[in-house]
Amino acid sequence: MTTADPLVARLAEVVGPTQVLDDPGSCAAFETDWTGRWQGRARAVVRPADTAEVAAVVTACADQGAAIVPQGGNTGLVGGSVPRDGEVVVSLTRLDDLGPVGVDAREVTVGAGATLAAVQEHAAAAGLAYGVDLAARDSATIGGTIATDAGGIRVVRYGATRAQVRRLEVVLADGRIVEGGVGDGGGPSGEPADLGSVIGSEGTLALITSARLRLLQPPRHRAVALLAVSDVAAALRAQEVIVRVAGPLEASELVQAEGLRRVVQGTGQRPPFAVTPPAAVLVEVAGADPVADRLVAAVGAAAEGDPGVLDALVGVDAADRTRLWQLREAHTEALAAAGPVVKLDVVVPLAALAGFVDGLPAIVRGAGGESCEVVVFGHLGVGDLHVNLLGVPTPWVTAVEDAVCAAVVAAGGRPDGEHGVGVQKRAWVPRSRSADEVAAMRATARAFDPAGLLNPGVRLPD
Ligand SMILES: Cc1cc2nc3c(=O)[nH]c(=O)nc-3n(C[C@H](O)[C@H](O)[C@H](O)COP(=O)(O)OP(=O)(O)OC[C@H]3O[C@@H](n4cnc5c(N)ncnc54)[C@H](O)[C@@H]3O)c2cc1C
Structure with a gap:
């Protein structure tokens, strides 16, 4: 810790000086996303150890009107996990507790910072399995996968992350800790807090600190x-x-x-x-x-x-x-090794999928990506495709992205797939959702975070 910033000093009192980073060298890994495309300076990176420390960190930031970027494993691919304009990055990776597996209830409560792989191994040791899996499993956290409602390679069978979550514990934008059920998984009916809207909210509504997850009997x-x-x-x-x-x-x-x-x-x-x-x-x-x-x-x-x-x-x-x-x-990883990749994760109805993929090279060429290579892969079962564009000249990136997103909308799909909206697809939210839906998103954000301190610039259009 190097600065005389009073907020940083207060954060150090909360979590201990070694868990607050504010020099460029130590912050760098938290300030650049997995793709290398999105990066910005953080006011500081804070690494609380438990829910009480997260709440105290958020309270300190709220008192000063300081914006926060929640961060898990930083494997997100849409720019939502890194700072843009001097926000405080709150890294949740130290909240990695793995509670005992409830074998009869088929559930487990884990800290938001536990990695997907750690949860999978923990469930397997008790003879059960967790229904979400994706290639970033060794780094992606449970909190991050809930915040993005990650899909992954088992989505066609078990649904996305939302389908696996029974309860959440979260820290609200003013530092209060709330625990509540999610949909029908939350226990007794009449429970006051249904925290379902936090799932897929990309760090804009609350910081997830722990989750009770459904487990399943693995096939033999x-x-x-x-x-x-x-x-x-x-x-x-x-x-x-x-x-x-x-x-x-x-x-x-x-x-x-x-x-x-x-x-x-x-x-x-x-x-x-x-x-x-x-x-x-x-x-x-x-x-x-x-x-x-x-x-x-x-x-x-x-x-x-x-x-x-x-x-x-x-x-x-x-x-x-x-x-x-x-x-x-x-x-x-193989595509990332080939150089800068423009990545778009989109959902297209199965009936329109073949025409969409076949038409992509012409769409990309028409938008300025004449020499660029188009590589598509992804979850065919649910029509969630990862469109990878190699060799797009930098001045044409936005035009090419817009052309692909427009083609997705024309095919009846959504430009934000399982990776979320992040920074990348924000402008496409009003173009792919009705005005009423966008108004509902804004109203929810205002209710959870009236001062707009959680992940500003992510998910909601300006
Ligand atoms: C090789 C590779 C393969 C991938 N495959 C898939 C795939 O198949 N399916 C898929 O859906 N995604 C995939 N991804 C994208 C990524 O792994 C997921 O989006 C994942 O859910 C992000 O988890 P994370 O812990 O890394 O979150 P981060 O990248 O740290 O954050 C992602 C978002 O969640 C928010 N967030 C993180 N933690 C919290 C928290 N505790 N509370 C509140 N908000 C939080 C952040 O602010 C940010 O907006 C892949 C990525 C890579 C690199």
């Missing part, structure tokens, strides 16, 4: 298939047949040729197919009984009479399943 058997397909339409047809024959999917993920090539290059893995297909769909089925035969039959049914299904691999043992999954999960 799993099998994964990777189908090489001619295009997205064929991927969607294959997905439909596989669901019909094999039952509900645990996951259904789309990748494209250029993404596969980069992953193979980046991981050193053998190419999965002799000829890299234009696209591929990875599906996983699971159940209490062996599922491999069911998946093989479903893949056979998908290929029969459909020239769009070009080839298929099935992985049953753990090593083969991991190898196939790596081809999908290594995408974000």
Whole structure:
């Protein structure tokens, strides 16, 4: 700690001087997001140890009218986790308690700073599982995943994070601590606080300090298939047949040729197919009984009479399943290694998905990205796609993003998918939601945070 800023001095009294950072070297990692695209200076970075310290930090900031950026693992991809204009960054990662697993109730209470991987391992040690999973699991926190309502690779089976949350403890913008249920998971009816609106609010309504999560009985058997397909339409047809024959999917993920090539290059893995297909769909089925035969039959049914299904691999043992999954999960890192990537996470109705993806290169070219490479991957089962644009000239970034978002809206979709609105999609909120919806968002924000101190500049349009 270096400055004579009275707020910083007061924060140091609350959390101890070693847990307040205000020199540029120590703050840097908290001031730049995972993509490197969004960054700003923090007034200070504060790392409280528990809920009482979070409340005292927030009270101190509120007394001075100082704005706060809540931060978890800083793996968010829309610019919402880093400061923009001298805010105090409150890092929640030290709130990483893992409560005892309630095996009969199938639930666990964990601190907001616990990582997704730590919660998954904790649940697995008690013979249960947590229904959310994503490639950033080692760093992304429970608080961050709740604040963004993260989807991830199991979303098609278990829903997004909202579906896993029973109760929340939060610190409000004035420092009060509130605990309450969420939807029907909150216990006795008539409970005063339903904190459901905090889920997906991206740090603008309250700081999440702990959560009671639903757990589930993990399936005993799993099998994964990777189908090489001619295009997205064929991927969607294959997905439909596989669901019909094999039952509900645990996951259904789309990748494209250029993404596969980069992953193979980046991981050193053998190419999965002799000829890299234009696209591929990875599906996983699971159940209490062996599922491999069911998946093989479903893949056979998908290929029969459909020239769009070009080839298929099935992985049953753990090593083969991991190898196939790596081809999908290594995408974000492999693309990031290729240079600056403009990333847009969007949701498009399944009926319009193939036309949207096929039309993307022309849309991007038309908006100034003539030489840029378009790589799409993501959660095919729910139409949530990650559009990655490599080589977009800096002056054209906004125009290209706007053109893609406009195409999403024209296709009946939403430009903010599972990653949230953040800073990146703020301007698109009024263009993809009705005026009444935006008014309701503003009214909720005013009710929770009348002074507008929590994550200003994120989620709500100006
Ligand atoms: C390789 C990779 C793969 C990814 N895959 C997926 C995916 O499949 N699905 C998906 O949805 N996302 C994915 N993401 C994005 C990211 O991991 C998620 O958005 C995640 O939920 C962010 O968690 P975090 O702890 O890192 O939050 P941060 O990045 O720190 O914060 C994200 C937002 O939440 C707010 N916030 C954080 N903690 C709290 C808190 N305790 N209380 C209140 N607000 C808080 C922040 O202010 C910010 O607005 C991926 C990211 C990477 C790098």
